[in-house]
Amino acid sequence: MRSYKSTMATPIRLLPREKRERCLEEAGYNVFNLAAEDVFVDLLTDSGTGTMSDAQWAAMVRGDEAYAGSRSFEHLREAVSEVMGFERVVPTHQGRGAENVLYGVLIGEGDVVPNNTHFDTTRAHIAENGGDPVDCPIESADDPDAEGAFKGNLDVESVRTIAEDVGAERIPAVVLTLTNNSMAGQPVSMANVEETRELADELDAAFVIDACRFAENARFVQRREDAHADRPVAEIAREQLSYADALVMSGKKDGLSNAGGFVAVRDPDLFERAKQRAILYEGFPTYGGMAGRDMAAMAVGLREAVTGEYLETRIRQVERLGERLREEGVPIYTPVGGHAVYVHAGRALPEIPLKAFPGQTFVCELYREGGVRGVELGSFAFPGTDRPELVRLALPRRTYHDEHLEHVVESAKAVMDRHVTDGLEIVDEPDNEALRHFSAELRPV
Ligand SMILES: *Cc1c(COP(=O)(O)O)cnc(C)c1O
Numbered sequence: 001m002r003s004y005k006s007t008m009a010t011p012i013r014l015l016p017r018e019k020r021e022r023c024l025e026e027a028g029y030n031v032f033n034l035a036a037e038d039v040f041v042d043l044l045t046d047s048g049t050g051t052m053s054d055a056q057w058a059a060m061v062r063g064d065e066a067y068a069g070s071r072s073f074e075h076l077r078e079a080v081s082e083v084m085g086f087e088r089v090v091p092t093h094q095g096r097g098a099e100n101v102l103y104g105v106l107i108g109e110g111d112v113v114p115n116n117t118h119f120d121t122t123r124a125h126i127a128e129n130g131g132d133p134v135d136c137p138i139e140s141a142d143d144p145d146a147e148g149a150f151k152g153n154l155d156v157e158s159v160r161t162i163a164e165d166v167g168a169e170r171i172p173a174v175v176l177t178l179t180n181n182s183m184a185g186q187p188v189s190m191a192n193v194e195e196t197r198e199l200a201d202e203l204d205a206a207f208v209i210d211a212c213r214f215a216e217n218a219r220f221v222q223r224r225e226d227a228h229a230d231r232p233v234a235e236i237a238r239e240q241l242s243y244a245d246a247l248v249m250s251g252k253k254d255g256l257s258n259a260g261g262f263v264a265v266r267d268p269d270l271f272e273r274a275k276q277r278a279i280l281y282e283g284f285p286t287y288g289g290m291a292g293r294d295m296a297a298m299a300v301g302l303r304e305a306v307t308g309e310y311l312e313t314r315i316r317q318v319e320r321l322g323e324r325l326r327e328e329g330v331p332i333y334t335p336v337g338g339h340a341v342y343v344h345a346g347r348a349l350p351e352i353p354l355k356a357f358p359g360q361t362f363v364c365e366l367y368r369e370g371g372v373r374g375v376e377l378g379s380f381a382f383p384g385t386d387r388p389e390l391v392r393l394a395l396p397r398r399t400y401h402d403e404h405l406e407h408v409v410e411s412a413k414a415v416m417d418r419h420v421t422d423g424l425e426i427v428d429e430p431d432n433e434a435l436r437h438f439s440a441e442l443r444p445v
Pocket residue numbers: 047094095096097119121122177181210212249250251252253260261
């Protein structure tokens with residue numbers, strides 16, 4: 001059962017079907033172009049879309065908006081120290097700001113940077129600094145049916161092979177993303193974190209953790225890794241991060257905030273360099289592009305994120321959505337990860353050929369049936385790759401109730417029952433194909 005009650009209500013409405021069809025047409029069959037008001041259940045992302053607690057709102061009122069030496073920064077710094085075990089913190093406007101700051105000082109031309117799987121912005125920032133971002137997931141990760149408690153793990157042996165090929169001196173950093181967002185939100189085991197530490201030592205590389213969903217990851221470790229079953233999640237969360245040399249964090253995920261992020265490091269010299277770069281791109285190092293009130297909210301959010309009550313409600317809700325979809329015969333990626341359920345649209349709409357975008361078609365049909373917004377992460381978003389054709393239904397934290405998710409299940413089932421045969425074709429797309437899913441326009445074929 002939910003470990004909180006709602007004391008603020010945000011009205012949402014389900015538009016009539018004809019209106020939804022018109023919205024879809026006007027949006028060019030791209031749900032990024034929909035007005036949020038026209039969406040009933042919005043599962044586009046879990047990033048910055050969650051509900052803050054009364055304690056977070058209370059902290060916001062007392063936010064200190066001083067340019068330098070803000071008390072709210074001090075509160076954030078203390079929270080990062082207690083919850084995550086890092087003393088040196090550089091605040092940024094969000095996660096990608098943290099990536100720009102850290103990778104801008106760590107990565108140079110010709111470097112190679114392995115990661116269990118690079119998140120889009122991570123990949124882009126490493127490439128921007130002249131580096132070559134390489135994905136090293138374990139073999140079963142791409143298989144939506146493979147069993148495995150930690151399909152988010154880094155394949156450390158494949159990193160060793162890369163190091164032999166290119167030379168360890170070209171690998172300045174090894175990154176581990178907890179949970180593995182681009183791999184269906186799959187968790188990473190504590191054992192894999194430890195192996196990655198050893199690997200980084202061997203290569204004389206910095207060990208960076210992308211900690212966006214570190215709390216959700218800790219809950220999986222507690223439930224699935226025997227050695228940690230009896231420990232509080234907060235302790236596990238802290239231990240995971242204790243092996244790293246640096247963190248990049250988006251407060252919009254497990255910071256339980258609507259904005260913000262930070263870099264945290266151990267090395268005083270790296271700290272100085274990161275602060276100098278942050279001044280250029282983010283802001284003075286005691287606010288980094290955040291309002292004081294946003295830092296205050298994140299300081300409280302980080303502490304709430306590692307409580308057992310919060311995580312139980314959070315992870316169970318995602319898991320339950322997955323169970324209900326499966327019960328109704330909707331094919332999904334299994335096991336279900338931390339922040340989202342991924343529908344296997346290629347199987348849900350088998351009559352639509354890949355060139356007619358079954359994933360994007362499923363997204364549009366889900367909106368047509370129920371005003372539900374998800375996002376395609378398959379052939380439309382990642383042209384030229386052979387990833388499975390998935391649609392992500394990401395759950396904002398502490399936001400939707402079970403009856404909303406039941407509506408999502410019914411809508412998905414209705415899409416399948418209609419046996420849609422018409423797919424989509426692109427009519428207009430931006431020059432940069434890699435970013436097309438944000439803005440391309442399509443039409444039915
Ligand atoms: C969201 C995210 C980022 C980037 O954070 P933003 O706050 O969206 O800029 C980086 N890495 C991972 C794994 C993420 O999920």
